[in-house]
Structure formats: structure tokens, C-alpha cells
Amino acid sequence: MTDNNSYREKGRAVFLAAMMVLSVVAGSAALVGTAAANHDGNSNAVDKASLQDETVYQGETLNVSGFESGEAVQLYSGVEGASERIDVLRASENGHVTIDTTDASGFHYLQTGSGDSANVYGEFYVETPEVTFEFQSSSIETDEQATLQWTGTNLPDDLANGAEFRISSSSFSGSELADLTGGEETDDGNAAIVSGNPADTWSLDLSTVGNYTFDIESVETTASDSASIEVTEQTPDTIEFGQDQYEGQVGNEVSFSFTAQGIDNPVYIKVGDVEDVNYEQHLEVTNLDEVGDEEITVTLNTYNGDYEITSDNGAGLNVIDNANTQDVPGALGPTGYELSIATEYGDGDYSTQTEQDVGYLTLNERTSFSEASMSTWTAPSDSVNNAEDLQDATLTETSTIANGDEMLVQVNAESVYGFVEQGDQIGHAGEGVPGMQLKLSQDVSGPNRPDATNVWATFGEGDDQDFNHKGTLSATVLSADQQNGTFIIHLASDEGEALPSSADLSTTIEMGANNNFVDNWDDDLESISGEFSIEQRTLSWGDSADEVAASADATVSGTTNVAPGTTIDTRARAPGTFVERDTPTVMAGDDANTFTASFDLSGETTGTEFELRAEDNNDAENTATLDATLVESTDGGSDAETMVSFGSTSYDVTKNDTAEVMIDVTAGADGLNTSVPLMVNGNSVASQDVSLDAEGTTTLTFEVNTSSDSYPVGEHELSTSVDNASASAAFVIAESDDGSGSDDSGSDDSGSDDSGSDDSGSDDSGSDDSGSDDSGSDDSGSDDSSGDSSGDSGSSGQPGFGIAVAILSLLGAAMLALRKRE
Structure with missing residues (x-):
């Protein structure tokens, strides 16, 4: 007989046990609403009916x-169906509950009532x-301002705009921080409060x-960050040339x-000295406030006396008016020129003052x-049209150019890069490169006719x-490389009669009047010359192309005079x-340019006659054809034969064990596309399919279990065959240690080691957990007997009561509750 009290006691026991399990599994939870905040906290008011999807x-x-x-x-943490109650709040007289979110994160909800009446x-x-x-x-250096910036936030505008922050540092007191930031010192004297907006x-x-x-x-939320800065000694102001000479x-x-x-104001550079070399130029360099320690480069064009400045940070250059007292026009002469740099300049006497450094410039x-x-x-034709094309085009030095291909002239010269530019x-007559002209000449003299060009x-x-x-030429400088002493000219017909499609030509480049170094086109003329030929485009198959091997990579070659890089x-x-x-x-x-075609002619019949054709991709009229015949391939790979072998000459195994047998194919x-068998004593016991390309190889692994009566103790023969290839190996089966050929019988791992006598009900009331349920008959031969598993208890490392122990406690409490009767 039972009464209500006994049922309540049973329920209470089960509930307490469940709470113990939940406390172990779920761990502890922070109580939102009870933690003390280290900030004032912004107040966010909302009616309970509008709480859904609210973000705090x-x-x-x-x-x-x-x-x-x-x-x-x-108050619950989580979402409905997967949550935990973390607090119970009591509404105030006006029906409000207040939640401090300092230690909270993620989803939450509120609930009144319980069961069917829950809201x-x-x-x-x-x-x-x-x-x-x-x-x-x-x-930064000690003379510079440190600038702290608010660079990012995920706060909404109503919290971000005008947000207040508490700034602290172990290096400064609150009053010092207030002075540094323009904020207000906190009451504790350890920080300063500032306000601002993002950015x-x-x-x-x-x-x-x-x-x-x-x-x-943040004063209103838990947001925080830190920022660090290094302050170093101020670098002394320095103005100096990069080198002396x-x-x-x-x-x-x-x-x-x-x-x-460290210089913000302009500096002044003097090049030369009018009293020594009849040349003196003054330069003003500006916009130095952002330059820092950058090296600024000034370049002098010795052909025309122009100056340029190179600066990554915007330094500017002015050639000061009326300061050039050069007595000779045009190019600078070969001599030495003094360099000086100063921080002041005298407008009245065109002189640099407060000199900082000196150098020396020598012109040879x-x-x-x-x-x-x-x-x-x-x-190749149409592959070079501008300077950028030179990077990708295939350029070839030659004395013969196929008609239609690009013509280029490379000049190796030392003293022209002041007036020859890309x-x-x-x-x-002074157009483009001053005083320079180019001509191509063809000698057309012959018998019974006057000399002519x-x-x-x-x-x-x-x-x-x-x-x-006969016509005019376009000659464009595609590159001018002073460092390597070369410039490249691209030539093409411009107006008048086109260049001949086949001719021997002479190239002449002359420099005369209109150049600062040459007075006229006669006595002072400077020139260089060279020769090349233009030929009709040709294309032909090689002498051996009439017989082609019937192979997967048959190659056929030919010759041509078109530019390397052309496709055929x-x-x-x-x-x-x-x-x-x-x-x-x-x-x-x-001796000639070549092309080599590759064709897959494997499987074709030898003796087959066919046509080879080649066509110039830059001139469809430039073609070559040849009748050819397929012949037997001389490639040594065609004689390759199928091979098969065992991975070992002998495989030794103990009776009832499994042997791994490997076959290389x-x-x-x-x-090869076939099935590879494994035979024991001539009988096929297994097979595997293989699919290999020519001369491909693979290794097959077979497993042979010797527990069957088909594999008695003794020596056997393994064999296999593929196509005309075969192989064999010894297969030796030895007796097991006990002579029976069995290492896993129940006699070695019988239930006697895990019988009910070791786990009998005598320790646990006997009636419900007798040895009959854990006898050796169900666990004989097991490698995970009760004796081994007992040594692993608690191995999960869970602190306190493990989950398994907690669940057993719950079950035990439930059993006690059920068994308790009046």
C-alpha cells in the first residue's frame, strides 16, 4: 500500500537525481542580472510584447x-526547446524587470507561468x-604628435555617436590623461573620460x-580595446648628398x-661655378615636409641642360629664374662641376647661403x-607595334628577314641618351631625335647601265x-637603355613605294646638323652602317619527312626562313x-629556322600513304605539301611485353592466419585490359581486373586465409599468368604453437576469467545482477574482458562525478523510489 507522501518522496528523489545529472552535464551558468558591471551601462527600455528579435x-x-x-x-538563456533557466526576477510595483547584460551573450527570453499556462x-x-x-x-619621434583614432565598431549609430570611453594607462595618472586627451578625470583618479564618434x-x-x-x-557597453605606440628620440635635421663624387x-x-x-622649408642646390667652368645653375627643391628620410634624386640632361626630380613623396623642383650664368649654349662640356646644398638663397646675387653639404660631378x-x-x-609579323610589345615578342638577331616580318635595328652607343628617348x-631637319636620320639603300647597278642606288x-x-x-620609312625608338648602352629602332614602310620583297640592303644611321654635337651634314657627319637581306617567305618539309613512323608521337620537321615565334x-x-x-x-x-609537328598515328596501318601540309599563319600563300608513307615505328618501346611477378619468392604463414600476397603487373x-588470377596449387582462388596503358605498371594485393581445410600445413605453390607471362612463388603454412593450428580457441580465453563468480550478485543484492547475465558463455575469448575494462574507468578525465556515474545515481534513486512501500 502507498500514499501521496510516498509518491511525492519518490518524485522528489528522481528530481534531485536529475538535477545532479544536469549540473554535471551542463556545468555552471552565469546569472544574467546579478553580476556587477564595471561601467555605467546604457539603459534600453522595451515592452514585453516588443521583446521578440530585440538586440541588446x-x-x-x-x-x-x-x-x-x-x-x-x-529568465532563460538559449532558445525555446534548447535553453536553461538562469534567473527568476520579480517585477517592480510598476511592472518592470531589469536585466544587466554585462556577462550575457547570445539568445535569451523571458517566461511567466509554467506548463500550459506559460507565456x-x-x-x-x-x-x-x-x-x-x-x-x-x-x-613617432618626440617632436611629433601621436594621433589616436577610433577605427571601427559594430555598435549601432544610437550607441556609437557621442559614445563615452574610459581611457587608462599605467604610464599616466587620470589628470595627466585628461590633459593629454582633453577629457575629464574619473572620480578614482585612474583614467579620463572622452567622447566621440567613429573615425x-x-x-x-x-x-x-x-x-x-x-x-x-566603453562606458555604455563592455566593448574595449587597447592601442600602443613607441616614442623615440627626435632625429637631428640633416641635409646631405648621397655620395661625395x-x-x-x-x-x-x-x-x-x-x-x-627633418627639413620643411625649401633647400637650394648649386651646380657648377661660373668663375671656374662658365656654368652655374641654381635649383630650388620644395615640398619637403612629407619627404622624411627619402632619398631625392635630381637628374641633369647634359645634352640640353634640363633638370628633373624623382621623389616618391612629392618633392618639387624649380630652376630659379635668372640664375643660369652659362657662357656657352647647348650641351655641357666635359669637366668637373661643384655641387653644394644650402637652406637659404640670396636673390640679389644668385648665391646659395648657409651651406649644408658639398659634392662633385664629373662629366667625361x-x-x-x-x-x-x-x-x-x-x-613575327605584327608582333611588335610599341615598346610594351618588346617584353613579349620573340626577338631574333639575324642578317636575313623574311618579307613581312618585323624589322628592328639595335644600336650600341654610349653618348646619346640625353637626346634619344623611347x-x-x-x-x-630636327624632327624627333635631333639631327639623326636613317636610310635603307639597294644597289641596282648592273651590266650596261649606270651605277644607281x-x-x-x-x-x-x-x-x-x-x-x-623610293619611299619614306617610319623609324620609332622602342627602347632607350642608357645603363646597357643600347636603343632599338622599329622600321616600317611609310609612304611611297614599299620595300622590295627580296633584296640586299644597307642600313645607314647618320647624325649631323641640328644636333648640339655636330655642326653640319658634311665635315662633321657621324654615322654607322650595317647590312641585311629581305627574302621571300619560304616553307618546306625536311628530307626525311616522306616516311613517318606509325606511333603515338610521330614527329615530322621542316625548315623555313620566317621569324622564330611564328606558328605553322x-x-x-x-x-x-x-x-x-x-x-x-x-x-x-x-643554318635555317625549323618547325616540328607531332601527330598521333598509333594504330594506323604501315604502308598507308598520306599528305603532309604546312601553312604559314602569317601568310596563307606560304605553304608546303609532301606525299608521305607510314612506316613501322622504330621506337624501342614498341617491343615492350607484358610482365608479371610476385612480390616475394616465398610467403610463410602460420595455420589459421591470413597471408598477404602481392603481384606486380x-x-x-x-x-593491358584483363583479369589477373591468383592460383594455389593450380586452382584459382581469387582474381582482380587491371587496365593499364602501354608500359604501365601496378601492384595487386591478395589476401589468403589459411583456416580452411583446403590449406593444410605444409608447402604449396602460388602461381599466376597474364597474356604470355607467368610467375610462381612458394607458399609455406606452418603449425600453430599449440599444434592444433588454432590460437583463438575458447580454452585460452574462456569464460572462467569473466565468470559470474567475479561479478556475482553477492556484491549487489544478487537477485537483480547475478552472474548468470555476465557468465563466460557470453564473453569467452574476448579481448575486452571485465578485468581489462575495469582498469579504464574514469579515463575520460571528467572532473568529479562522470556522466556514467551520475546516470547510475539517477537510476539507483529511481529504483529506490519504486521499491519503497508502506
Whole structure:
């Protein structure tokens, strides 16, 4: 017989046991609403009916209205169905509950009542607020201002705009921080309060050397960050040239450099001395406030006396008016020029004052253009149109250019880079490169006719010319490299008669009047010359191309005079039998340029006649055809045969164990697609399918279990065969240690070691947990007997009561409750 009290006791026991289990499994939970905040906390008011999907930022105080006075309101962490009650709040007289979110995060909701009468309000989400602060420069000098910036936040505008922050640092007191930031000292004297908006900055005057860290905490939320800065000694103001001596060559550009660290005002540079070398130029360098320790480079063009400045941070250059007292016009002469740099300049006497550093610039004699040399280069048709194309085009030095391919001339010269620049045109009468012209000449003299020369030039036809002016040329400087002493000219017909498609030509480049170094086109003329030929485009198959191997990578070669880099369309075609195509690229050769096509002719019948065709991709009329015949491939790989072998000559195994047998298979020339058998004593016991390309290889693994009566103790033969290949190996089966051939019988691991006598009910009331349920009959031969498993208890490392122990406690309490009777 039972009564209500006994049932209540049973229920209470089960409930307490369940609470113990939940406390172990779930762990502890922070009680939102009870933690003390380290900030004032922004108040966020909302009615309970509007709480759904509300976002609160951690640290805010959430005031929820709409409850009955004194009503119990349960606060849950999580979402309905997967939550935990963490607090019970009591509504105030006006029906409000207040929630401090300092230690909260994620989803929450409120609930009144329970069971069928429960009312849920929410869910609302507690967002973790974030702010980031950084110094605009992580290192400053003592004479510089430190700028702290609010660089980012996830706070909404109503919290971010005008937000207050508590700034503290172990290096400063609250009053010092208030002075640094312009904020107000806190009551505890350890920090300062500042306010601002995202992206705002604060200037801090940190004039003492050291490393400083500032902690910034939101007053309204739990958002916080820190920012660090290093303050170093001020670098002394320095103005100096990069080196004492500079050297260059007349006709080129020459550079000198300097630094002006810590200087905001302009500096002044003097080049030369009018009393010593009849040349003196004054330069003003401005915009130095952002330059820092950058090296500034000034470049002097010795051909025309122009100056340029190179600066990554915007330094400017002015050639001061009326300061150039040069007595000679045009190019600078070969001599030494003093350099000086100063911080002041006297307008009245054109002099630099307050000199900071000095240097020396030496200009060496110019090398005559007549001492230069040239070479002819080519590239595939239409591959070079501007300077950028030179980076990708295939350029080849040659004395023969196929008609239609690019014509280029490379000039190796030393003293021209002050007036030869990339993009210039070589012309006549001062156009483009001053005083330089180019012409291509063809000697057309012959028997019974007067000597004559046809000329294509960068200048037009004139009355006093002693040659036949056939047309004008375009000659563009694609690159000018002073460091390597070369410039490259691209040539093309411009107007008039086109260049001949086949001719021997002479190239002449002249420099005369209109150049600062040459007075006229006669006595002072400087020139260089070279020769090359233009040929009709040709294409032909090689002498051995009439017989082609019937193989997967049959190659056929030909010769051509077109520029390396040109592509050739090739085709091998036997009507009704096969068509193979390839597009090889022309390669430079010693005697002729070559192309090599590759075709897959494997499986085709030897003796088949077919046509080889090649076509120039830059000239469809330039083609070559040849009748060819397929012949047997001489590739040594075609003789490859199928091979098979065992991984070992003998496999030794103990009776009832499993042996791993490996077979290596290599395909022949025709590949392999078959089944590979494993035989024991001539009987097939297993097989595996293989599919291999020609001369491919693989290793197959077979498992042979010897527990069957088919494998008695003793020596057996393993064998296999694939195509015409075969292999064999010994297979030796030895007796087991007990002579029975069995190592896993029940006699060695019988239930006697795990019988009920060791786990009998005598220790646990006997009636419900007798040995009959855990006898050896159910656990014989087991490797995980009760004796082994008992040594692993508690191995999960869970502190206190493990989950298993807690569950057993719950079950035990339930059993006691059920068994308890009046």
C-alpha cells in the first residue's frame, strides 16, 4: 500500500537525481542580472510584447515593462526547446524587470507561468560589442604628435555617436590623461573620460621617449580595446648628398641625390661655378615636409641642360629664374662641376647661403656616334607595334628577314641618351631625335647601265640627292637603355613605294646638323652602317619527312626562313583513314629556322600513304605539301611485353592466419585490359581486373586465409599468368604453437576469467545482477574482458562525478523510489 507522501518522496528523489545529472552535464551558468558591471551601462527600455528579435549590446541594462506588480519572471538563456533557466526576477510595483547584460551573450527570453499556462516573451539577442582603436603611426619621434583614432565598431549609430570611453594607462595618472586627451578625470583618479564618434581622432602630446599602451573601455557597453605606440628620440635635421663624387658622360643623363631629413622649408642646390667652368645653375627643391628620410634624386640632361626630380613623396623642383650664368649654349662640356646644398638663397646675387653639404660631378668626354655599332633583328609579323610589345615578342638577331616580318635595328652607343628617348621618331631637319636620320639603300647597278642606288629613308625626296628616293620609312625608338648602352629602332614602310620583297640592303644611321654635337651634314657627319637581306617567305618539309613512323608521337620537321615565334599550321591526312593536326612554333636554327609537328598515328596501318601540309599563319600563300608513307615505328618501346611477378619468392604463414600476397603487373606496348588470377596449387582462388596503358605498371594485393581445410600445413605453390607471362612463388603454412593450428580457441580465453563468480550478485543484492547475465558463455575469448575494462574507468578525465556515474545515481534513486512501500 502507498500514499501521496510516498509518491511525492519518490518524485522528489528522481528530481534531485536529475538535477545532479544536469549540473554535471551542463556545468555552471552565469546569472544574467546579478553580476556587477564595471561601467555605467546604457539603459534600453522595451515592452514585453516588443521583446521578440530585440538586440541588446552586452553591458546595456535592459528594462522590460508590461508585467504585473510582483509577478515572477523567469529568465532563460538559449532558445525555446534548447535553453536553461538562469534567473527568476520579480517585477517592480510598476511592472518592470531589469536585466544587466554585462556577462550575457547570445539568445535569451523571458517566461511567466509554467506548463500550459506559460507565456514566453522574446527571444532577444545579446550582441558582443566591438570597438577598435589604433594610432595612425605606431612609432613617432618626440617632436611629433601621436594621433589616436577610433577605427571601427559594430555598435549601432544610437550607441556609437557621442559614445563615452574610459581611457587608462599605467604610464599616466587620470589628470595627466585628461590633459593629454582633453577629457575629464574619473572620480578614482585612474583614467579620463572622452567622447566621440567613429573615425574621430585624439591628438596626444607624448614628448618623452618610451613605449605606451592605452586601454580604452566603453562606458555604455563592455566593448574595449587597447592601442600602443613607441616614442623615440627626435632625429637631428640633416641635409646631405648621397655620395661625395658623381660621374657621367656628356650626351647622357647624369643623376645625383640628397636627403633632407627633418627639413620643411625649401633647400637650394648649386651646380657648377661660373668663375671656374662658365656654368652655374641654381635649383630650388620644395615640398619637403612629407619627404622624411627619402632619398631625392635630381637628374641633369647634359645634352640640353634640363633638370628633373624623382621623389616618391612629392618633392618639387624649380630652376630659379635668372640664375643660369652659362657662357656657352647647348650641351655641357666635359669637366668637373661643384655641387653644394644650402637652406637659404640670396636673390640679389644668385648665391646659395648657409651651406649644408658639398659634392662633385664629373662629366667625361662624349663618345662619337661613329664609334657605335648596329645589328639587325626580326620578330613575327605584327608582333611588335610599341615598346610594351618588346617584353613579349620573340626577338631574333639575324642578317636575313623574311618579307613581312618585323624589322628592328639595335644600336650600341654610349653618348646619346640625353637626346634619344623611347617613343622618339628618327627623322630629318630636327624632327624627333635631333639631327639623326636613317636610310635603307639597294644597289641596282648592273651590266650596261649606270651605277644607281634606290633609297628608302626617314626623310623626304630632295633636289640635290644622288640616289633614287623610293619611299619614306617610319623609324620609332622602342627602347632607350642608357645603363646597357643600347636603343632599338622599329622600321616600317611609310609612304611611297614599299620595300622590295627580296633584296640586299644597307642600313645607314647618320647624325649631323641640328644636333648640339655636330655642326653640319658634311665635315662633321657621324654615322654607322650595317647590312641585311629581305627574302621571300619560304616553307618546306625536311628530307626525311616522306616516311613517318606509325606511333603515338610521330614527329615530322621542316625548315623555313620566317621569324622564330611564328606558328605553322600542319596537317597529316589520309583520305577516309585519318586526319591529324598540329600547330608548332618556328624555332631558330644554325643554318635555317625549323618547325616540328607531332601527330598521333598509333594504330594506323604501315604502308598507308598520306599528305603532309604546312601553312604559314602569317601568310596563307606560304605553304608546303609532301606525299608521305607510314612506316613501322622504330621506337624501342614498341617491343615492350607484358610482365608479371610476385612480390616475394616465398610467403610463410602460420595455420589459421591470413597471408598477404602481392603481384606486380607491367603492360606491354599495346597496354593491358584483363583479369589477373591468383592460383594455389593450380586452382584459382581469387582474381582482380587491371587496365593499364602501354608500359604501365601496378601492384595487386591478395589476401589468403589459411583456416580452411583446403590449406593444410605444409608447402604449396602460388602461381599466376597474364597474356604470355607467368610467375610462381612458394607458399609455406606452418603449425600453430599449440599444434592444433588454432590460437583463438575458447580454452585460452574462456569464460572462467569473466565468470559470474567475479561479478556475482553477492556484491549487489544478487537477485537483480547475478552472474548468470555476465557468465563466460557470453564473453569467452574476448579481448575486452571485465578485468581489462575495469582498469579504464574514469579515463575520460571528467572532473568529479562522470556522466556514467551520475546516470547510475539517477537510476539507483529511481529504483529506490519504486521499491519503497508502506
